[in-house]
Amino acid sequence: MTPTQRTILTIYIALAAIWPVRYVVVLIVERLCDFLTPQSPRFSAENPPLVTAIIPAKDEETTLADCLNTVITQSYPNMEILVIDDRSTDATPEIARKFAERDPRIRVITIDNLPEGWTGKTHGLHIAAAEARGEWFWFIDSDTRHEPDSLSIVMEYARSEGAAMASLLPEMRCESFWERVVQPLAGVVLMQSFPLFLVNNDKVRLAFANGQYILIERSAYEAVGGHTSVKDKFVEDIYLADRVKSSGRSIRVAIAKGIGSTRMYTSLNSLVRGWSRILYDATRRNPVRLAMKAIDPLLFSQPAHVALVAAIVMLCMGVGGSFAWWLLLVSVLHHIAAILVLHRLYRMSIPGGKGVFWYPLAGLVIDWIVVRAIRSCFTGKVTWRGTSYDKPSRVAPPMVAQASK
Numbered sequence: 253m254t255p256t257q258r259t260i261l262t263i264y265i266a267l268a269a270i271w272p273v274r275y276v277v278v279l280i281v282e283r284l285c286d287f288l289t290p291q292s293p294r295f296s297a298e299n300p301p302l303v304t305a306i307i308p309a310k311d312e313e314t315t316l317a318d319c320l321n322t323v324i325t326q327s328y329p330n331m332e333i334l335v336i337d338d339r340s341t342d343a344t345p346e347i348a349r350k351f352a353e354r355d356p357r358i359r360v361i362t363i364d365n366l367p368e369g370w371t372g373k374t375h376g377l378h379i380a381a382a383e384a385r386g387e388w389f390w391f392i393d394s395d396t397r398h399e400p401d402s403l404s405i406v407m408e409y410a411r412s413e414g415a416a417m418a419s420l421l422p423e424m425r426c427e428s429f430w431e432r433v434v435q436p437l438a439g440v441v442l443m444q445s446f447p448l449f450l451v452n453n454d455k456v457r458l459a460f461a462n463g464q465y466i467l468i469e470r471s472a473y474e475a476v477g478g479h480t481s482v483k484d485k486f487v488e489d490i491y492l493a494d495r496v497k498s499s500g501r502s503i504r505v506a507i508a509k510g511i512g513s514t515r516m517y518t519s520l521n522s523l524v525r526g527w528s529r530i531l532y533d534a535t536r537r538n539p540v541r542l543a544m545k546a547i548d549p550l551l552f553s554q555p556a557h558v559a560l561v562a563a564i565v566m567l568c569m570g571v572g573g574s575f576a577w578w579l580l581l582v583s584v585l586h587h588i589a590a591i592l593v594l595h596r597l598y599r600m601s602i603p604g605g606k607g608v609f610w611y612p613l614a615g616l617v618i619d620w621i622v623v624r625a626i627r628s629c630f631t632g633k634v635t636w637r638g639t640s641y642d643k644p645s646r647v648a649p650p651m652v653a654q655a656s657k
Contacts, residue, residue: 261579267552268582284449286448292405295404309338313344316335337363371483371641396514398511402508420464442530448505454502462505472501528621539630557612
């Protein structure tokens with residue numbers, strides 16, 4: 253083995269050695285996270301506060317009925333439900349109204365346009381909050397499903413922790429190949445910036461919430477300016493959590509196990525566009541922070557694939573000698589260590605962690621997502637759910653919505 257080969261092998265071993273360290277870190281972090289399961293305590297006060305469930309729905313005919321079926325069967329005894337029909341062009345309003353006809357707790361709010369300076373979801377949630385009567389708001393996406401005790405469990409979690417805002421990371425329903433492969437890794441990339449044990453520490457400035465499931469006390473929501481204060485954000489959840497925590501109130505985020513699920517995207521195209529939007533805004537539209545997310549796999553993941561291919565090619569060609577064999581050995585160990593770490597992370601969001609063996613392919617998709625997000629930092633343009641957004645200019649006042657039962 254030549255001196256150059258020894259140097260290359262030494263550097264590569266050092267890079268691969270990060271994965272056993274990461275495995276230990278993941279074990280520690282898991283123990284520091286909060287998990288909510290069907291065995292978690294339920295809220296049991298004699299006079300439970302009124303909770304307003306708020307469900308934004310723009311062209312959600314394929315998901316809204318399933319979501320509402322799980323919301324109306326909640327065991328929590330004091331709830332009203334607002335469905336926001338936000339400029340839908342499909343059967344969403346008809347589905348919402350049929351549910352409202354059967355359940356007096358449901359009201360449908362119709363929104364016909366989007367004022368300048370707002371993103372669609374923030375505007376819809378803002379309008380609904382003004383119509384809500386609850387002491388707590390339960391913001392949930394229409395692609396979520398909830399076990400009957402879900403709200404009661406999270407309400408008790410907020411009460412026991414003294415939190416004005418409690419959020420949940422639901423399990424991911426991944427029904428296609430690309431979902432199983434990419435979704436968990438995309439979640440890992442996002443949550444690297446928001447470790448939950450720090451988010452849940454009142455002494456740490458870091459804040460995070462997941463807009464798929466947020467339970468927030470009305471007084472806290474209004475005190476920080478509600479969605480008006482985050483009107484132009486695509487990850488309004490994270491920015492709203494930041495304002496709540498900055499106001500001195502506690503926030504808590506837990507990982508769901510068996511009490512709620514979501515199916516965020518159903519195709520590779522929507523997955524790429526959706527996660528580009530999320531990472532673009534979650535990094536505060538900072539291209540440097542986004543580029544840093546690409547450096548980690550470039551240094552610690554992708555060398556394993558390059559080394560494996562290089563070793564196999566050298567051995568097939570009969571060159572490289574002991575260097576090729578050592579490179580092959582280290583690359584195999586590198587892949588095993590990475591899969592062990594990622595499997596633990598994957599199964600936090602997908603039962604069983606299916607898809608982890610395809611993580612090299614997932615890494616390439618994440619690279620493309622990051623590139624798209626960086627491009628948005630320079631163009632200021634995002635297109636989502638049929639609406640194109642440019643860099644903010646003049647801000648128009650929110651419209652007055654029509655509410656119906």
